[in-house]
Amino acid sequence: MDQDRAADQDIKAVEKPARTNGGRLRMPRVHTFDSLAGRDFRLLWAGSFFDNVAIWLQLLSLGWLVYGLTGSVVLSGTVAGLRGLPTLFIGPWAGVVADRLDRRKLVIFFQVILAVLAGIFAVIVATDVVEWWHAFVYAAVTSVCFAFIMPIRQALVANTAPPGNLGNAYALSAMTITVNRLIGGMLGGLLITTVGIKWNFYVESGAYILTALLLIPMRTPYAEPHTAGRASVLKDLVEGMRYIWSDNRIILHLMILSMILTWVFLPIPALLPAYASRVLNSEANVGGYLLAAQGVGGIAATVGIATLGFVFGKGRLGLLALITGSTAVLVLAQSNWLVLSLCMLVIFGISQSCFIVSNNTLVQTLVPDTLRGRITSIYMLEHGLGPVAIFVIALFMDRYTVEGVLTVVGAVSVGISIFFFFAFKRVRGLA
Numbered sequence: 446m447d448q449d450r451a452a453d454q455d456i457k458a459v460e461k462p463a464r465t466n467g468g469r470l471r472m473p474r475v476h477t478f479d480s481l482a483g484r485d486f487r488l489l490w491a492g493s494f495f496d497n498v499a500i501w502l503q504l505l506s507l508g509w510l511v512y513g514l515t516g517s518v519v520l521s522g523t524v525a526g527l528r529g530l531p532t533l534f535i536g537p538w539a540g541v542v543a544d545r546l547d548r549r550k551l552v553i554f555f556q557v558i559l560a561v562l563a564g565i566f567a568v569i570v571a572t573d574v575v576e577w578w579h580a581f582v583y584a585a586v587t588s589v590c591f592a593f594i595m596p597i598r599q600a601l602v603a604n605t606a607p608p609g610n611l612g613n614a615y616a617l618s619a620m621t622i623t624v625n626r627l628i629g630g631m632l633g634g635l636l637i638t639t640v641g642i643k644w645n646f647y648v649e650s651g652a653y654i655l656t657a658l659l660l661i662p663m664r665t666p667y668a669e670p671h672t673a674g675r676a677s678v679l680k681d682l683v684e685g686m687r688y689i690w691s692d693n694r695i696i697l698h699l700m701i702l703s704m705i706l707t708w709v710f711l712p713i714p715a716l717l718p719a720y721a722s723r724v725l726n727s728e729a730n731v732g733g734y735l736l737a738a739q740g741v742g743g744i745a746a747t748v749g750i751a752t753l754g755f756v757f758g759k760g761r762l763g764l765l766a767l768i769t770g771s772t773a774v775l776v777l778a779q780s781n782w783l784v785l786s787l788c789m790l791v792i793f794g795i796s797q798s799c800f801i802v803s804n805n806t807l808v809q810t811l812v813p814d815t816l817r818g819r820i821t822s823i824y825m826l827e828h829g830l831g832p833v834a835i836f837v838i839a840l841f842m843d844r845y846t847v848e849g850v851l852t853v854v855g856a857v858s859v860g861i862s863i864f865f866f867f868a869f870k871r872v873r874g875l876a
Contacts, residue, residue: 477613477748477751477752478617478751479610479613479751480606480607480610480613480614480617481617483605483606483607485605485663485664485665485666486602486605486606486614488605488659488660488662488663489598489601489602489605489618489659489660489663490617490618490621491659492552492655492656492657492659492660492663493598493618493621493622493656494621494624494625495652495653495655495656495659496556496594496598496621496652496653496656497621497622497624497625497629498625498628498629498632498648498649498652499559499563499648499649499650499652499653499656500591500625500629501625501628501629501633501736502629502632502633502645502646502648502649502652503563503584503587503645503646503649504629504714504715505629505633505634505645505714505732505733505736506633506637506642506645506646506649507524507580507583507584508521508522508524508715508717508718509521509637509642509718509732510570510575510577510580510642511524511577511580511581512718512719512722514575514576514577514580515577517843518716518718518719518723518839518842518843518847519836519839519840519842519843520577521715521718521719521839522712522715522716522718522719522835522836522838522839522842523715523832523835523836523839524577524580524581524584527581527584527585527588527832530585530588530829530831530832530833531585531588531589531591531592531829532591532592532595532825532826532828532829533826533829533830534592534829535589535592535593536592536595536596536822536823536825536826536828536829537682537685537819537822537823537826538682538822539592539593539596539597539818539822540596540682540685540818540819540820540821540822540823541681541682541685541818541819541822542593542818543593543596543597543600543817543818543819543821543822544681544815544816544817544818544819545681548597548600548601548604548665548668548818549601549660549663549664549665551593551597552594552597552598552601552660553657553660553661555590555593555594556594556653556654556656556657556660557653557654557657558590559587559590559650559653560650560651560653560654560657561650562583562586562587562590563587563646563647563649563650563653564646564647564650566579566583566646567643567644567646567647567649567650570642570643570646571641571643592829595825595828596818596821596822596825597818599805599809599821599825600814600817600818600821601665602614602615602618602809603667603809603814603817604665604666604667604668604814604817605663605664605665605666605667606667607667608667611806611809611810612750612754612755612759612802612806613751613754615802615805615806615809616747616748616750616751616802616806617747617751619743619746619747619798619801619802619805620743620744620747620748620751622743622798622801623740623742623743623744623746623747623794623798624740624743624744625740627736627737627740627741627743627744628737628740629736629740631733631734631737632648632733633645633733633736634731634732634733634734634736635733636648637733638728667814668814669813669814669815670815681819682819684816684819685816685819685820685822685823686823688812688816688819688820689820689823689824693811693812695811695871695872695875696808696811696812696820696824698869698871698872699804699807699808699824699872700823700824700826700827701865702763702764702767702800702804702865702869702872703804703824703827703828704827705767705771705858705861705862705865706767706797706800706801706804706828707827707828707830707831707834708830708834708858709770709771709774709834709854709855709858710770710793710796710797710800711828711831711834711835712831712834712835712838713739713774713793714736714739715835716835716838716839716842716847717732717735717736718732719839719842719847720732720735720777720786720847720851721735723846723847724780724781724786724847724848725781725783725786727783731783734783734787735786735787735790738786738787738788738790738791738794739790739791739793739794739797740794741791741794742790742791742792742793742794742795742796742797742798743794743795743797743798744794745791745794745795746794746795746796746797746798746799746802747798747802750798750799750802750803755803755806755876758873758874758875758876759803759804759806759807759875759876760803760807760869760871760872760873760874760875760876761873761874761875762799762800762803763799763800763803763804763807763872764862764865764866764869764872764873765799765866766795766796766797766799766800766803767796767800767858767862767865767866768859768862768863768866769792769795769796770792770793770795770796770797770800770858771855771858771859771861771862772855772859773789773790773792773793773796773855774789774793774851774854774855774858775851775852775855775856775858775859776789776855777789777790777793777851777855778848778849778850778851778852778854778855779848779852781848807875808820808821808824809821838850838854
């Protein structure tokens with residue numbers, strides 16, 4: 446924590462304009478891509494870029510595939526968000542595995558499996574024998590791989606970037622998500638409307654292969670020797686839970702804040718096909734533009750954080766981001782004008798990325814590396830409720846109206862976010 450605070454202070458000091466010996470004003474150095482100077486983090490970052498291309502292609506493609514086959518908001522929304530569900534059951538054990546085995550090799554192993562699965566599913570779609578339940582099986586199997594990859598990849602960021610530069614590293618990592626929300630949304634929608642949806646899954650498979658190849662030469666210079674494995678798997682898991690509950694309670698508060706991310710922010714992309722179709726009366730390409738708009742906002746946020754640091758402090762920034770993003774959802778619900786909807790999704794993307802980067806950086810700064818896999822997997826455990834949130838929201842959308850349900854969700858989220866802002870004083874004061 447002290448190292449990260451010192452790093453933030455150093456960044457702020459450097460950002461102030463300085464004068465040369467001749468009295469001329471010297472512009473501050475841009476810090477946006479500092480972490481990419483390290484070879485190992487650069488390889489991880491590039492791998493994450495291609496991995497997120499694949500993830501966003503899958504998210505968009507499965508939703509539209511099932512919606513086209515069934516016309517059901519519930520089914521299309523649920524299949525798109527299904528990949529988070531196994532996190533509830535596998536996530537904590539994945540964290541134990543991440544603290545026992547080589548994290549790099551684990552990610553490579555699961556990327557290869559994902560590539561094979563995506564290739565098989567592409568053939569099923571291409572041969573025109575696909576049914577809606579095939580998409581659910583594919584989503585379920587790949588989601589098991591994601592349940593292992595997500596916490597391990599978060600831990601690898603801290604294992605490849607200097608401790609004093611974690612804020613910049615996590616901002617750049619989040620950038621791979623936000624950039625590909627833009628690229629994946631536009632590319633996915635374009636492929637669907639031109640050459641056919643089967644090519645989305647072929648591209649997805651190729652992206653997984655590129656990720657695995659990039660991670661092969663990568664090393665983890667900032668990892669500490671594993672201590673997990675000396676006791677039973679269950680005791681290792683309990684050790685991580687005890688750390689959160691007793692030794693570092695502030696992480697529990699950060700987990701509670703993430704519930705808004707899980708129940709409000711994360712479901713939105715999966716529900717965009719229904720919003721585009723029923724509210725804006727549009728097709729898949731517009732759904733791709735909406736997803737891309739969220740990506741534009743996310744890119745702006747991550748570039749800003751990577752360049753300027755956490756100007757308001759990580760805790761305060763995260764809390765303000767929840768309030769702003771929830772307000773954007775509320776306004777989005779009232780809009781049937783594409784331009785306004787795009788603007789709200791840009792703001793929503795900025796807010797979501799600000800919260801994710803600030804919260805992730807705080808968690809990774811607060812935990813020791815020997816517990817990093819377990820703590821990260823427990824912290825991400827609630828993300829497994831994402832499919833449940835999508836299912837519940839989509840169920841109400843099928844029964845009532847898309848705009849009406851979004852209005853309720855946005856209004857409740859705004860209220861809860863404001864309450865947390867005033868109630869969680871310790872989080873608000875985190876630098």
